[in-house]
Every structure is written in structure tokens, then in C-alpha cells.
Amino acid sequence: xxxxxxxxxxxxxxxxxxxxxxxxxxxxxxxxxxxxxxxxxxxxxxxxxxxxxxxxxxxxxxxxxxxxxxxxxxxxxxxxxxxxxxxxxxxxxxxxxxxxxxxxxxxxxxxxxxxxxxxxxxxxxxxxxxxxxxxxxxxxxxxxxxxxxxxxxxxxxxxxxxxxxxxxxxxxxxxxxxxxxxxxxxxxxxxxxxxxxxxxxxxxxxxxxxxxxxxxxxxxxxxxxxxxxxxxxxxxxxxxxxxxxxxxxxxxxxxxxxxxxxxxxxxxxxxxxxxxxxxxxxxxxxxxxxxxxxxxxxxxxxxxxxxxxxxxxxxxxxxxxxxxxxxxxxxx
Numbered sequence: 001x002x003x004x005x006x007x008x009x010x011x012x013x014x015x016x017x018x019x020x021x022x023x024x025x026x027x028x029x030x031x032x033x034x035x036x037x038x039x040x041x042x043x044x045x046x047x048x049x050x051x052x053x054x055x056x057x058x059x060x061x062x063x064x065x066x067x068x069x070x071x072x073x074x075x076x077x078x079x080x081x082x083x084x085x086x087x088x089x090x091x092x093x094x095x096x097x098x099x100x101x102x103x104x105x106x107x108x109x110x111x112x113x114x115x116x117x118x119x120x121x122x123x124x125x126x127x128x129x130x131x132x133x134x135x136x137x138x139x140x141x142x143x144x145x146x147x148x149x150x151x152x153x154x155x156x157x158x159x160x161x162x163x164x165x166x167x168x169x170x171x172x173x174x175x176x177x178x179x180x181x182x183x184x185x186x187x188x189x190x191x192x193x194x195x196x197x198x199x200x201x202x203x204x205x206x207x208x209x210x211x212x213x214x215x216x217x218x219x220x221x222x223x224x225x226x227x228x229x230x231x232x233x234x235x236x237x238x239x240x241x242x243x244x245x246x247x248x249x250x251x252x253x254x255x256x257x258x259x260x261x262x263x264x265x266x267x268x269x270x271x272x273x274x275x276x277x278x279x280x281x282x283x284x285x286x287x288x289x290x291x292x293x294x295x296x297x298x299x300x301x302x303x304x305x306x307x308x309x310x311x312x313x314x315x316x317x318x319x320x321x322x323x324x325x326x327x328x329x330x331x332x
Contacts, residue, residue: 008043016047023052118150123163126277126301128256136170137177140256143277143301151175164196166256169208182237183215193227194253198276202234203227204248214240258301264293267310270300278303282310285329289314 019037022030038044123129123141131139133149135156141147145163149156153175158167160181169177171190179186182201186193191208203212205227212233214223227233227245232252235243251260255273262270268290271282280303284290298309307326311318319327 006041006043008041008047012041012044012047016044016051019048020051118148120146120148122146125279128258128301133170135172135175138168140166140168142166142255160195160197162197164194164198164255166192166194166206168192183240185213185215187211187213197237199237200234201237202232204232204252205229206253214243255300258299259297260300261297262294264295266290267292267294267314270294270298270306270310274298274300274303274306277301280324280326282307282326282328284310285327289316289328 015037019030019034023034034048038048121129121131121139121141123143123145125144127141127143129141131141133139133151133156135151137156139147139158142164145165146161147163147165148159148161151157155175156172156177158177158179160179167177167179167188169188169190169192173189177188177190179188179195181195181197184201184203186195186203188208188210191210192206193208193210194202194204194206196202196204203210207229209229210227212225212227214225214235223240225233225243225245230248231245232248233243233245249263249265251262251265254260267284268287271284271290275281277300282303292314294310294313296309296313299305303326307318307328310316311328314328315331316328317331319325319329
């Protein structure tokens with residue numbers, strides 16, 4: 001490999017910092033030596049100018065620097081307008097110190113090199129939001145959802161703090177995609193899946209393949225489960241050992257569109273999902289009516305239309321007299 005003798009090195013940067021201090025102190029004395037140093041490697045000229053401009057801008061002082069052609073010893077030495085030495089030295093010291101501190105942090109932190117700034121995304125009640133990540137992956141955040149995203153050169157990490165999200169993962173075998181939620185971690189490289197974290201925790205694989213790792217508990221070590229498309233792994237939060245894998249229903253993946261085709265689904269589940277999108281709540285009286293199953297296409301994010309659909313299906317009245325409550329009860 002051929003060495004590039006024109007490339008700026010760390011030694012050049014340190015020398016440039018010293019030359020700035022010298023020129024701020026005694027420009028007439030050091031001007032020709034500086035010109036000689038620059039003539040040895042022309043790229044040093046811009047390095048010096050950039051650093052001097054930073055110092056002058058920070059101190060609101062200085063003038064125009066006109067560097068001479070290299071090695072014109074007969075020419076009158078050039079200099080810049082003077083800058084108060086103590087102020088300029090302090091400014092340069094801060095710049096150098098910040099640079100050194102950043103390099104130390106970059107070396108000590110494995111995530112600094114090639115890492116993107118961590119990001120957080122939150123939706124309000126009733127809001128559904130799409131997000132495109134820097135790697136090309138797309139997320140759809142359901143109502144009242146919070147996630148954090150951190151990416152490095154080696155991996156892509158998502159933490160689902162609450163709610164539900166769909167992950168359309170850009171394929172990258174060298175940088176796996178991880179989602180953590182409620183005692184489990186999902187690993188994928190390129191696939192489509194949903195993760196739910198509310199009272200229950202669930203992973204619904206729609207396309208591709210994922211590996212789900214369940215956290216260890218007192219009586220059971222950590223487990224890894226390979227999920228197949230069209231299946232859901234679910235468990236109550238804190239009870240990973242009691243996880244089950246079940247076939248997904250057609251309606252389970254339709255939440256991103258709003259309209260869900262419920263096929264013999266318990267009404268209490270429909271109400272619970274509809275209530276998650278609204279500050280107004282549907283209530284059944286008696287609650288046992290929620291065990292009945294419904295077959296209908298319903299816009300799950302429209303609380304009024306859900307109430308109308310259920311009331312028509314069960315032949316119920318809707319009481320709207322109390323703010324924030326839609327009470328469904330048998331007709332009188």
C-alpha cells in the first residue's frame with residue numbers, strides 16, 4: 001500500500017495548533033518559519049487557515065491572512081492583525097480540549113464509531129404514525145406507543161416501551177435487527193412483523209422469519225423460539241414461561257389500515273381495541289355480553305362507528321348522556 005505523503009496526519013494537526021499560538025503571539029518572528037512548514041506539504045495551508053479562522057471567529061477578532069507563495073524568503077513576512085493573546089490562547093485551548101475529549105469518547109465507546117444519534121418516537125392516543133429509519137426499515141406505530149431506536153455499524157436496536165408497532169425490516173444480514181419488549185427480544189434480518197406490549201406481550205410474524213428469545217426466570221432458563229409466518233407468540237407480561245404460539249386471525253394484521261374484518265372474535269376484544277384509540281370509552285352492561293362473538297368489518301379507530309356496529313349486532317341502546325362514556329345496554 002503506497003503511503004500518501006500529502007495526507008494530513010495527527011502530527012500535522014498538533015503542529016498547526018502550535019503555529020496558530022505562535023502567530024498570535026509574535027507573527028513577525030514566526031511568519032517565514034510557518035511558510036517553510038507549509039511549503040513542505042501544501043495541504044497544511046488549509047489546515048492552518050481553518051484553525052486560525054475558528055479562533056478568530058470565536059474571539060471576534062483578527063484580520064485577513066495572506067499566505068505567501070512557498071519559500072519566498074526575499075518577500076516581506078506576512079502577519080495577521082493581532083488578537084488578544086490570553087483570550088485567543090484560551091479559545092484555542094478549548095477547541096483543542098474538545099477535540100481531544102471527543103477522540104477519547106470515540107475510542108472508549110463502541111457505539112460512537114459509525115453510530116447514529118439515538119432517536120425516540122411517541123404516538124398519542126388515537127394517533128397512528130409511520131416512520132422511516134435511516135437503514136431503510138419502516139415502522140408503523142399504533143396508538144399510545146413509545147419506542148427508542150439506536151443503530152451502530154454492527155446492529156439495529158429497537159426498544160418498544162409500550163404499545164404496538166409494525167416493523168418492515170430492510171434486509172441486512174451483517175447488521176441484525178433487534179426489538180426488545182416486556183421480557184423478550186426479537187431478532188430479524190429482513191422481514192415483517194408486529195410486536196405488542198401492553199398487558200400482554202405478543203409477536204406476530206407476517207412475512208419472513210424471526211427468532212424470539214424469552215428472558216430467563218427463576219425456574220426456567222432463557223429460551224429461543226423460531227416463529228413461522230402467520231403465527232403469534234403471546235404471553236402475559238412477567239409470565240414468559242407460560243408463552244403460547246397460536247395461528248393468527250385475519251384481523252390481527254389489519255390494524256394498520258383501520259378497518260378490521262372480525263371473524264367470530266369476542267366483542268370484549270373489539271371494545272378493548274377500540275377504546276385504546278379514544279378518550280371516550282365503550283362500556284357493556286352487562287359485561288357478560290362481551291363473551292359474544294361478532295362477524296363484521298369495523299373501523300376500529302372510530303369509537304362511534306364501533307359502538308353503532310356492536311349495538312346493531314346485539315340489539316342494544318347507546319347511552320351518550322355521560323361525557324366520555326358510551327354505555328351499551330339492552331333496549332327497554
